[in-house]
Amino acid sequence: MAPIRIGIVGLSSKPGAWATLAHLPRLASSPNFQIVALCNSSLESTRAAIKAHHLPESTKAYDTYEALAADPDVDLYVVSTRADTHYEVAMPALQAGRNVYVEWPLAATTAQAVEMAALAKQKNLKTIIGLQGRVAPSVRKVKELVDSGALGDIHSVNFQGAIHVWQNNAAGNRYHYFMDRKVGGNxxxxxxxxxxxxxxxxxxxxxxxxxxxxxxxxxxxxxxxQEDGSLSKELYDKDTPDQILLQGRLDRSPPAVFSFHLRAGDRFINGPGSVWKIYGTKGELAVEFASAGPQIGAATSIRFSNAEKGEVEDITWDEGGSEWTDLPTQGQNIGRLYEAYAAGEAYGDFDLAVKRHQLIDEFWATLE
Known part of the structure; x- marks a missing residue:
């Protein structure tokens, strides 16, 4: 089977940039993919990225989305830009009939996401939304344990996490845009x-x-x-949340209760970034992550308090060996998402993205 030919918007020449860490490592090493084209804001910056990442001289350089979308050699058009640009970057590819991968969130607004998903469906395109947590081995291990009945009937699920930004009442240098709802990423x-x-x-x-x-x-x-690490004297307006909560029931039998709390600010010193607990009639599963969520990096531990045996069991799972663990942390689950697409396995698409956008709108309606 010939490799899937990739065109990427947003792979810069900077070594620490997101696409460099998250998308490039697996795409550059997988036999199932071949990067054939890049697009950045100028031909100069695109050519600089091709050179910086040692891509083949045959890699095409573009400076407009329309030109990349029109390239017949591109099988999958990848959008790795800020959320407020996703719509304008992806639409030319959808209109040109290209299969498209867009990082989460799909767009800055639900209306844009709905339009993108509708166009993709109209043209019968394959779409990928970058909700890569669902292909993470530790998340899949949790699903396996739940589905197998190892925990018994699930009665409650609790998740508590803290994203390590906005310490000292300040927006970190990398996260200024989190303050502005219009950007779409927060x-x-x-x-x-x-x-x-x-x-x-x-x-x-x-x-x-x-x-x-x-x-x-x-x-x-x-x-x-500020750039030198000091704090601005001025205070800037913020219209995005720093506390997110959800309580309710999950659509399963029995209808388990669900509690979710995500916040910004300092984490508990030397503590995990997030803790996910699932209580069943046979015991309780406790999953910890170094980050605020399961989408970036493997769980640091999965433990089962086995009520029937009266002991705590350490659960192991397979991360797939060094071909995965040697990749940058940001690129491991995103790489697995690409491979799921190549193998024809289950992954999230634009329809799923719209569903998640619609739920997020319900949070926005409560913001004070």
């Missing part, structure tokens, strides 16, 4: 969407009409961390 949309999708993948969706979301903006004005 604690609620990015982290909330990723984590909730992973949980729903493993345990089932919310029971319709049986949940209550809540978003709170308790830091409506914040300092900004």
């Amino acid at each position: 604690l609620l949309t990015i982290y909330g969407g990723h984590i909730l999708d992973s949980i729903f993948y493993a345990l089932g969706e919310l029971a319709p009409g049986k949940y209550v979301p809540l978003a709170g903006n308790l830091r409506p004005k914040m300092h900004i961390t």
